[in-house]
Amino acid sequence: MSDGSTTNVLIVGVGGQGILLASEVLSKAALLAGFDVKKSEVHGMSQRGGEVNSHVRFGHKVFSPLIPTGQAHFLVAMEKLEALRWSFYLAPAGIMIVNDFRLDPASVASGKTTYPEDAIQRLARSYNRRLVVIDGPEKSVQAGDLRTMNTVVLGALSRFVDLPEEYWLEGLKEHVRKDLIEVNRRAFDLGRQAVLYKPSD
Numbered sequence: 001m002s003d004g005s006t007t008n009v010l011i012v013g014v015g016g017q018g019i020l021l022a023s024e025v026l027s028k029a030a031l032l033a034g035f036d037v038k039k040s041e042v043h044g045m046s047q048r049g050g051e052v053n054s055h056v057r058f059g060h061k062v063f064s065p066l067i068p069t070g071q072a073h074f075l076v077a078m079e080k081l082e083a084l085r086w087s088f089y090l091a092p093a094g095i096m097i098v099n100d101f102r103l104d105p106a107s108v109a110s111g112k113t114t115y116p117e118d119a120i121q122r123l124a125r126s127y128n129r130r131l132v133v134i135d136g137p138e139k140s141v142q143a144g145d146l147r148t149m150n151t152v153v154l155g156a157l158s159r160f161v162d163l164p165e166e167y168w169l170e171g172l173k174e175h176v177r178k179d180l181i182e183v184n185r186r187a188f189d190l191g192r193q194a195v196l197y198k199p200s201d
Contacts, residue, residue: 005059005060005061006057006058006059006062007030007057007058007059007073007074007161008055008056008057008067008071008072008073008074008091009026009055009056009057009072009073009074009076009157009161010053010054010055010056010067010072010074010075010076010086010089011023011026011053011054011056011076011077011078012051012052012053012054012075012076012077012078012079012082012083012085012086013051013052013053013077013078013079013082013099013103013150014050014051014052014078014079014082014103014105015050015051015052017052017078017079017103017149017150018078018147018149018150018151019041019052019053019054019078019150020041020052020054021150021175021176022054022076022078022150022151022153022154023039023041023054023056024171024174024175025151025154025168025171025172025174025175026056026154026157026161026168026171027039027056027058027171028167028170028171028174028175029158029161029163029164029167029168029170029171030056030058030163030167031058032163032164032167032170032171033163033164033167035058035059035060035062036058036059036060036061036062037056037057037058037062038055038056038057038058038062038063038064038065039054039055039056039057039065040054040055040065040066041053041054041055042054050105050106051082051085051105053086055067067089069088069089070088070089070090070091070092071089071091072089072090072091072094073091073094073095074094074095074096074097074157074160074161075087075089075090075094075095075096075097076096076097076153076154076157077096077097077098077099078099078101078136078149078150078153079099079101079102079103079105080098080099080100080101080102080116080119080120080123081102081105081108081115081116081119082105083096083098083119083123084116084119084122084123087123087126087127090127090130093130094130095130095131095132095160096123096127096130096131096132097132097134097153097156097157097160098120098123098131098132098133098134099134099136099149099152099153100120100133100134100135100136100137101136101137101149102115102119120133132156132195134152134153134156134191134194134195135194136149136150136152136153137149139152139187139190139191139194140152140187140190142186142190143183143184143186143187143190144183144186145180145183145187148183148184148186148187149187151172151184151187151188151191152187152188152190152191152194153191154168154188154191155168155187155188155189155190155191155192155193155194156191156192156194156195157191158188158191158192159192159195160195165192168188169185169188172184172185172188
């Protein structure tokens with residue numbers, strides 16, 4: 001899914017959720033497929049639970065790493081509140097993939113904002129069949145390590161992005177510690193299996 005020349009993927013979440021690892025794996029898969037890839041990362045206060053986002057764009061020729069507002073073909077949120085916060089980036093026919101997981105950002109922890117308990121319901125009302133909710137906590141525990149939630153969500157994304165599965169796995173091998181490759185591979189497979197349908201435009 002893209003505009004015919006460039007595919008735009010925005011990955012968002014909270015510090016410590018592996019957003020940057022996910023963007024590296026996606027970028028590697030796109031490079032192996034022969035695409036020009038541009039990536040931009042904003043770390044924020046990532047070590048304190050602040051927001052982290054990564055723009056990944058790939059195509060035959062990409063001139064800017066930043067996704068324009070309202071033009072993300074895929075919005076991948078590792079945390080529910082971040083999906084709400086960044087939803088304005090999603091293109092009209094874009095797909096939102098959300099990890100059903102709560103991790104209070106700094107603004108909630110400090111009392112500046114409150115956490116919307118109905119985050120998933122609000123997203124469902126707005127995006128209907130363009131919303132894919134992944135139970136990252138359950139699938140990552142099933143894989144053998146709660147820290148692989150990002151890889152579970154990445155596996156779900158791989159069902160929609162037209163890149164060969166082996167390229168994603170090569171990306172994991174390159175960016176994950178050798179002793180964690182197998183558990184991440186299981187998490188990736190579980191994420192792929194968790195996508196029961198492909199949302200229609």
